[in-house]
Amino acid sequence: MIISPPFLPSAGRSAITPSEVDxxxxxxxxxxxxxxxxxxAFDRRWHCGxxxxxxxxxxxxxxxxxxxxxxxxxxxxxxxxxxxxxxxxGFVLLRHTTExxxxxxxxxxxxxxxxxxxxxxxxxxxxxxxxxxxLRMPQAGADPSQVPSAQQGAxxxxxxxxxxxxxVGQCHGQKHLHFEIFMTxxxxxxxxxxxxxxxxxxxxxxxxxxxxxxxxxxxxxxxxVALPPGALRAKDGKHKISGIDFDELRAGANADxxxxxxxxxxxxxxxxxxxxxxxxRREELTEQPIVESGYEYDLYKRxxxxxxxxxxxxxxxxxxxxxxxxxxxxxAAPSGAPPPANPCSTWMRIAFAPGQQGxxxxxxxxxxxxxxxxxxxxxxxxxxxxxxxxxxxxGCVTSTL
Numbered sequence: 001m002i003i004s005p006p007f008l009p010s011a012g013r014s015a016i017t018p019s020e021v022d023x024x025x026x027x028x029x030x031x032x033x034x035x036x037x038x039x040x041a042f043d044r045r046w047h048c049g050x051x052x053x054x055x056x057x058x059x060x061x062x063x064x065x066x067x068x069x070x071x072x073x074x075x076x077x078x079x080x081x082x083x084x085x086x087x088x089x090g091f092v093l094l095r096h097t098t099e100x101x102x103x104x105x106x107x108x109x110x111x112x113x114x115x116x117x118x119x120x121x122x123x124x125x126x127x128x129x130x131x132x133x134x135l136r137m138p139q140a141g142a143d144p145s146q147v148p149s150a151q152q153g154a155x156x157x158x159x160x161x162x163x164x165x166x167x168v169g170q171c172h173g174q175k176h177l178h179f180e181i182f183m184t185x186x187x188x189x190x191x192x193x194x195x196x197x198x199x200x201x202x203x204x205x206x207x208x209x210x211x212x213x214x215x216x217x218x219x220x221x222x223x224x225v226a227l228p229p230g231a232l233r234a235k236d237g238k239h240k241i242s243g244i245d246f247d248e249l250r251a252g253a254n255a256d257x258x259x260x261x262x263x264x265x266x267x268x269x270x271x272x273x274x275x276x277x278x279x280x281r282r283e284e285l286t287e288q289p290i291v292e293s294g295y296e297y298d299l300y301k302r303x304x305x306x307x308x309x310x311x312x313x314x315x316x317x318x319x320x321x322x323x324x325x326x327x328x329x330x331x332a333a334p335s336g337a338p339p340p341a342n343p344c345s346t347w348m349r350i351a352f353a354p355g356q357q358g359x360x361x362x363x364x365x366x367x368x369x370x371x372x373x374x375x376x377x378x379x380x381x382x383x384x385x386x387x388x389x390x391x392x393x394x395g396c397v398t399s400t401l
Contacts, residue, residue: 001064001065001096001098002064002161003063003064003161004024004061004063004064004161004162005024005025005028005061005063006028006052006060006061006062006063006110006112006177006179007028007031007052007054007059007060007061007177008024008059008061008162009024009027009028009031009054009057011023011027012024012025012026012027012028018265018266018268018291019265019268019270019288019289019291020265021263021265028052031052031053031054032050032051032052033050033051033052033053033174033176035051035174036049036050036051036176036178037050037051038050048180048182049111049113049178049179049180050178050179050180051176051177051178051179052176052177052179053168053175053176053177054168058116058124058167058168058175058177059126059130059164059167060112060115060164060165060166060167060168060177061161061162061163061164061165062092062094062110062159062160062161062162062163062165063096063110063161063181064094064096064098064110064161065096065158065159065160065161066094066095066096066110066158066159067094067095067096067097067153067156067157067158068092068093068094068134068153068154068157068158068159069093069094069095069109069152069153070091070092070093070150070151070152070153071090071091071092071093071134071135071150071151071153072089072090072091072139072147072148072149072150072151073090073118073134073135073136073137073138073139073148073151074088074089074090074117074118074138074147074148075117075118075119075138076117076119077117077119077120077169077170078146078147080170080171080172080173081172082172082173086170086172086173087114087169087170087171087172087173088114088115088116088117088169088170088171089114089147089148090113090114090115090116090117090166090169091111091112091113091114091115091150092111092112092115092135092165092166093109093110093111093112094109094110094111094159095107095108095109096108096109096110100209100211100373101207101208101209101373102207102208102209104191104194104209105190105191106187106191107183107184107187107191108181108182108183108187109180109181109182109183109184110179110180110181111178111179111180111181111182112165112166112177112178112179113171113177113178113179113180114168114169114170114171114176114177114178115165115166115167115168115169115177116166116167116168116169117169118136118137118138120167120169121167124167126167130164131164131165131166132159132163132164132165134154134157135165135166139151192375195373195374195375196370196374196375196376196377197375197377198377199377200377202217202368202370202374202376202377203368204322204368204369204370205370205373205374208324208325208326209371209373210320210324210371210373211371211372211373212263212371212372212373213261213262213263213371213372214261214262214263214319214320214321214369214370214371215259215260215261215262215369215370215371215374215376215378215379216258216259216260216262216321216348216350216362216367216368216369216370217257217258217259217367217368217370217376217378218254218257218258218259218260218350218352218360218362218366218367219257219366219367220254220255220256220257221253221254221255222253222254222258222352222360222366222367223251223253223360224249224250224251224252224253224254224350224352224358224359224360225251225347225358225359225360226248226249226250226251226358226359227239227246227248227249227359228241228246228345228347228359229345231246241305241306242305242306242308243305244301244302244305244306246347246359247349249349249357249358249359250356250357250358251358252352252353252356252358253352254275254352254353255275255353256275256276256277256278257275257276258273258274258275258276258285258350258352259273259274259275259276259282259378260272260273260274260348260350260362261273261379262348264295264296264319267293267294267295267296267297268291268292268293268294268295268296269291269292269295269296270289270290270291270292271286271289271290271292271348271349271350271351272284272286272289272290273285273286273290273350273351273352274378282378285351285352285353285354286351290349290350290351290357292349299315299318299319300315302314302318303315303317303318306318307330307343309329309330309343310329310330312325312329313325313328313329313330313344314330317330317344317346317363318346320369320371321346321348321362321363321367321369322363322369323344330343330344331343331344332344332363332365342361342363344363345361345363345364346361346362346363347359347360347361347362348360348361348362350362
């Protein structure tokens with residue numbers, strides 16, 4: 001399932017930096033308002049969503065294909081307590097269901113609140129025809145001076161990603177959209193109970209579910225080499241293995257546990273590294289991501305040259321650090337075998353100290369291999385039991401999907 005934000009600012013159409021994978025989300029993050037943040041608002045009360053506001057185009061879009069659970073369309077604004085119509089009660093609630101792996105169904109909801117009243121569309125030049133038909137008319141028989149009742153979505157009633165749901169209204173005179181993504185406790189437990197959310201220590205998963213970025217947990221005192229075993233200097237002065245270039249780096253060892261994150265973007269490979277500084281703190285060793293230009297475009301060539309016995313397994317080793325397909329053709333060498341004898345060795349360029357980079361075999365059993373599908377704690381994929389319990393009492397668990 002493809003997910004996009006409720007606002008689609010033009011500033012998000014291009015990346016500020018080459019390593020920016022999602023410039024649209026980076027632009028939307030700047031639209032958040034301080035008085036309504038997750039999980040605690042400015043008044044120190046539990047707040048299940050975020051407040052977002054735009055100064056120009058205030059069109060609200062559905063974040064993904066979904067089914068309409070409930071909605072309210074108001075003809076007029078209502079008096080929020082200041083003696084004048086300064087608040088909007090229009091909203092849309094959507095249910096989204098998708099598959100993220102074999103037998104892994106994910107169900108979550110999105111909520112869009114404080115949508116502008118119909119009478120206010122003309123003042124901002126809004127085109128009502130951009131709305132789904134069920135959002136173009138207020139509830140029949142509703143008293144203009146009162147807030148109409150919420151309506152249940154019709155069976156099978158759906159909207160598509162990016163479809164217009166309305167325009168931003170107000171709450172107590174403050175123009176903003178209250179937006180939430182949440183799950184019921186049943187759906188939350190059914191899905192995240194199969195991940196490593198909040199778990200310490202993490203382990204390399206046995207299943208093949210993988211998406212997002214790759215993560216490697218490297219234990220202390222792991223050996224880093226300046227060149228992978230078997231790299232020889234060629235006539236052009238470069239070090240190569242089967243015709244694949246390897247820059248000469250530095251040998252050494254890491255003093256602390258390392259957390260490496262790797263991803264691909266527009267053909268390049270990017271790697272960031274943090275060290276475990278103790279007491280739950282992590283310090284970044286890479287001020288800027290390590291960039292290996294053209295790495296993704298050359299993956300097939302690399303896999304064919306470095307893993308001739310099975311390039312498809314080699315492709316997965318280079319991309320994920322482990323073989324996900326079954327059955328695997330390549331198999332790791334017996335424990336204790338020298339590196340050249342291991343057909344699954346995957347030498348990755350990683351910083352092991354400030355200003356120092358070397359190669360490490362991320363396929364080694366001592367190196368843990370995960371992805372965003374595992375929700376590892378060191379990437380913020382952690383939620384305390386108190387936070388979950390508190391959010392469940394409000395009827396939802398907000399997530400950052």
